[in-house]
Amino acid sequence: MIAPSILSADFANLAAEADAVRGSDWLHVDVMDAHFVPNLTLGLPVVQSLLGATDIPIDCHLMIEDPARWAPPYAEAGAHNVTFHAEATDDPTAVARDIRAAGAKAGLSIKPGTALDPYLDILSSFDTLLVMSVEPGFGGQSFIPDVLDKVRTLRRRIDTDGLRILVEIDGGINADTIEQAAEAGVDCFVAGSAVYGADDPAGAVSALRAQAARARG
Numbered sequence: 001m002i003a004p005s006i007l008s009a010d011f012a013n014l015a016a017e018a019d020a021v022r023g024s025d026w027l028h029v030d031v032m033d034a035h036f037v038p039n040l041t042l043g044l045p046v047v048q049s050l051l052g053a054t055d056i057p058i059d060c061h062l063m064i065e066d067p068a069r070w071a072p073p074y075a076e077a078g079a080h081n082v083t084f085h086a087e088a089t090d091d092p093t094a095v096a097r098d099i100r101a102a103g104a105k106a107g108l109s110i111k112p113g114t115a116l117d118p119y120l121d122i123l124s125s126f127d128t129l130l131v132m133s134v135e136p137g138f139g140g141q142s143f144i145p146d147v148l149d150k151v152r153t154l155r156r157r158i159d160t161d162g163l164r165i166l167v168e169i170d171g172g173i174n175a176d177t178i179e180q181a182a183e184a185g186v187d188c189f190v191a192g193s194a195v196y197g198a199d200d201p202a203g204a205v206s207a208l209r210a211q212a213a214r215a216r217g
């Protein structure tokens with residue numbers, strides 16, 4: 001699965017930018033609050049407008065403080081996935097429960113320096129586990145290959161226990177990096193600059209998906 005990140009799109013033309021990646025599995029929307037991360041992007045009103053402007057399922061990535069308070073409204077609005085950060089809450093299972101109760105899939109994200117181990121025994125609380133492969137905050141950064149050890153561990157645990165969780169990766173995914181991520185066991189690839197920086201964004205999505213599928217075998 002490929003999820004283009006609108007962080008690299010033209011914010012003045014978001015409906016057209018969503019249309020430019022038709023055929024994508026999800027549309028990844030980075031919500032940043034200038035507190036949890038040092039950048040500020042968009043919030044619920046923009047997500048509500050986007051939901052009315054595209055049929056692509058919206059994959060909300062909340063890089064914000066206090067997800068217990070702010071995450072459920074994104075689910076109520078109709079987002080397909082609402083992902084929040086493990087580092088932003090002491091009770092990730094409660095946040096996930098509230099997101100699911102509000103009608104969306106629940107995702108947990110971890111920064112590159114955050115250990116996976118504390119979350120391995122609560123994986124069934126989530127529908128996606130998003131492994132950040134850059135420090136969250138900005139698009140166009142270089143992929144951090146060390147995070148693939150966490151992806152391999154996740155993949156093993158999910159397959160061994162028969163869990164229904166998607167492994168998502170976000171940051172620095174492009175034609176040079178997607179194969180190693182796919183080989184490690186990623187299911188869903190977020191790509192911002194590699195898609196919206198291409199002359200043909202929809203074509204870039206198809207090419208990345210084909211490359212990942214070949215690598216997964």
Ligand SMILES: O=C(CO)[C@H](O)[C@H](O)COP(=O)(O)O
Nearest residue numbers: 136137139140171172192193
């Ligand atoms: O969450 C993000 C940054 O915090 C973005 O989704 C991510 O960086 C995508 O951009 P690119 O593919 O250009 O790295």
